[in-house]
Amino acid sequence: MGLPWYRVHTVVLNDPGRLLSVHIMHTALVSGWAGSMALYELAVFDPSDPVLDPMWRQGMNNQFVGGWSISGGTITNPGIWSYEGVAGAHILFSGLCFLAAIWHWVYWDLERFCDERTGKPSLDLPKIFGIHFFLSGVACFGFGAFHVTGLYGPGIWVSDPYGLTGKVQSVNPAWGAEGFDPFVPGGIASHHIAAGTLGILAGLFHLSVRPPQRLYKGLRMGNIETVLSSSIAAVFFAAFVVAGTMWYGSATTPIEFFGPTRYQWDQGYFQQEIYRRVGAGLAENLSLSEAWSKIPEKFAFYDYIGNNPAKGGFFRAGSMDNGDGIAVGWLGHPIFRDKEGRELFVRRMPTFFETFPVVLVDGDGIVRADVPFRRAESKSSVEQVGVTVEFYGGELNGVSYSDPATVKKYARRAQLGEIFELDRATLKSDGVFRSSPRGWFTFGHATFALLFFFGHIWHGARTLFRDVFAGLDPDLDAQVEFGAFQKLGDPTTRRQNEARISLVNDPKRIGVEARIKWTCIPDRLLAQETEGSLLGDPTTLNIDEM
Numbered sequence: 001m002g003l004p005w006y007r008v009h010t011v012v013l014n015d016p017g018r019l020l021s022v023h024i025m026h027t028a029l030v031s032g033w034a035g036s037m038a039l040y041e042l043a044v045f046d047p048s049d050p051v052l053d054p055m056w057r058q059g060m061n062n063q064f065v066g067g068w069s070i071s072g073g074t075i076t077n078p079g080i081w082s083y084e085g086v087a088g089a090h091i092l093f094s095g096l097c098f099l100a101a102i103w104h105w106v107y108w109d110l111e112r113f114c115d116e117r118t119g120k121p122s123l124d125l126p127k128i129f130g131i132h133f134f135l136s137g138v139a140c141f142g143f144g145a146f147h148v149t150g151l152y153g154p155g156i157w158v159s160d161p162y163g164l165t166g167k168v169q170s171v172n173p174a175w176g177a178e179g180f181d182p183f184v185p186g187g188i189a190s191h192h193i194a195a196g197t198l199g200i201l202a203g204l205f206h207l208s209v210r211p212p213q214r215l216y217k218g219l220r221m222g223n224i225e226t227v228l229s230s231s232i233a234a235v236f237f238a239a240f241v242v243a244g245t246m247w248y249g250s251a252t253t254p255i256e257f258f259g260p261t262r263y264q265w266d267q268g269y270f271q272q273e274i275y276r277r278v279g280a281g282l283a284e285n286l287s288l289s290e291a292w293s294k295i296p297e298k299f300a301f302y303d304y305i306g307n308n309p310a311k312g313g314f315f316r317a318g319s320m321d322n323g324d325g326i327a328v329g330w331l332g333h334p335i336f337r338d339k340e341g342r343e344l345f346v347r348r349m350p351t352f353f354e355t356f357p358v359v360l361v362d363g364d365g366i367v368r369a370d371v372p373f374r375r376a377e378s379k380s381s382v383e384q385v386g387v388t389v390e391f392y393g394g395e396l397n398g399v400s401y402s403d404p405a406t407v408k409k410y411a412r413r414a415q416l417g418e419i420f421e422l423d424r425a426t427l428k429s430d431g432v433f434r435s436s437p438r439g440w441f442t443f444g445h446a447t448f449a450l451l452f453f454f455g456h457i458w459h460g461a462r463t464l465f466r467d468v469f470a471g472l473d474p475d476l477d478a479q480v481e482f483g484a485f486q487k488l489g490d491p492t493t494r495r496q497n498e499a500r501i502s503l504v505n506d507p508k509r510i511g512v513e514a515r516i517k518w519t520c521i522p523d524r525l526l527a528q529e530t531e532g533s534l535l536g537d538p539t540t541l542n543i544d545e546m
Helices: 005-012 016-044 083-106 125-148 186-208 213-218 224-248 262-266 269-283 288-293 297-302 404-414 437-464 523-534
Strands: 156-158 167-169 326-337 343-346 359-361 367-370 388-392 419-423 500-505 510-512 541-544
Touching: 005 016, 016 083, 125 186, 125 224, 224 437, 262 269, 269 288, 269 297, 288 326, 288 388, 297 326, 326 404, 388 404, 404 419
Parallel strands: none
Antiparallel strands: 156 167, 326 343, 326 388, 326 419, 343 359, 359 367, 500 510, 500 541
C-alpha cells in the first residue's frame, strides 16, 4: 500500500524498535551536519584580523571551549578538543548513530519491547517520560554545577558590557534577584542547577508514581501522538526563548560571538560610552587627539551601522563581508565645525532607512548645515556655512579637510557611525548591507518556533479529539449537512429519513426492524453503533437500505 508523504510516520506506530531507530537516525543527521559545517567554516575562515574581521563578520557562529581563541593568539597544544577534533568527533558520532539506527531497524522485534502480559510490542509512555525527565535533569544540573562553575569544566565565555575583555572563565551561581537579570552570567549557573534539580525530582516522581486512570485517559497518555505533541511544545518554547535572548541580547549571546544587537545602535549604546571615555580623558588633561586615540579600534567598530543585524534582509544571502566589504582600518572620529567655530554633529541614520538626509546640528540640536536636495533653494549648505572636518584617532589622526566635496563625503559616511576603510574588491562585495549570525539565528528559530507551535496545536488536537477526527460523532457535521433540516442550521427541524435494519438472529432468523435517524456515518460504523444497543450479535447483522 502506498503512503502519501504526510502519512509516512505511521510505519513506526506500535513499533518500538523502529521508533527508536528513526530517532537515532535523526541524531545522526544532526550530529553529522554540525560536524560537517564546523569543518566547512574552519576551511573558509580567515583568522588574520580578529578585531575588524571576526567570525561573525564572516557569517559564522562560534562556540568556545578552554584553549580556543578569537583574539588571534597562537594556541600551541589544544589537545584532542581542537576545532578539528570537535568536528571530527561529531562526524564519528554521526556514523556510529547511523549504524545503530540501521541495526535497530533490521532487528526491530526484540523481546525487550514486548509486554510480558500480552506478548505484544508496547511502550510504557509514562515511564519513558519519567526516564527522559530524569536524564535531562541530570544533564542540566551537571552543566550548571560543573561545566559553568568551572568545578569540573572550563566555565563559559564572560565579557564586559561592551564586548572588549571577554574570555572563558568560571562563573559563580547568582542566587539573589540579580540572577534573573539576563545579562548576569551567574544566572546561567544558578538556573541550570535549579532547573536540573527540579527535573531530577520530577523524573523520579514520574518513575515511581503511576498516573490516575482519569488523567491517563483524559490526556491520552497511551497515544504516541500525545508524546509528539508535548515534545513539540518543549521545543517551540525553547526556540522562542533563544530567539528572544539572541535578538535582544543576553549573557548567553555575547557580542564577541554574534555581533551587536540593533538596539545598541538605536539607543547609541556604544556612542555614549565612547563619548564618556573621551570626556574622561579630557578631564585628565589629555588632548582631543590623545583622548580619541585611547578608544580601542574594536570598540569603535561596534559603533558602525554595518554591524547592525537589522540592516540586512531576508533575501540578502551571504556574510556581512559580502555586503559592505572587509573592514581594513578605522579612519578616526570626524569632528565637523562651521566657520563660526561651532562643533557640529551629523544626525545618524535610523535602522530602517536605506537613505537619509545629511543634516548637521549643533550641541543644542539646531540644524546648522546640510547637504540640500535642491541647491538653488539652499540656505545652509556645506559651502554656505563653511563646514570643515578634522579627524581624531585612527589612521587620519590630525588630518583636516575644508573643501566642500571631501567634507560632504565624510558627512555622508558619518551617518553610518564611525568611519572605516572597507575592502570591497577582495570578495566583490556589492555594498548592500547583510545581517549578522545574530539576525539569521533569530529569524530561523522564530520561524521554526511558530511552525512547531502550529504542530503542537495540530497534533494535540488530533490526539485529544481522535474520535471526532475519525467521524464517530453522529452530530459532528449535522449543522452543515445539506438538506438535513427544514430550516437551515436549526436542529429542532431535522428531517427524519428512514432506514430499515433487518437483524437476523440465527438459527431462528427472527427479523427485527428498527427505525433510526440516518446520518452520514459509514455503514460499517453505523452497524457497530447499532449492534450492541439492539441485538448485541455482530455476526447476524444485515443492513438493507430503504
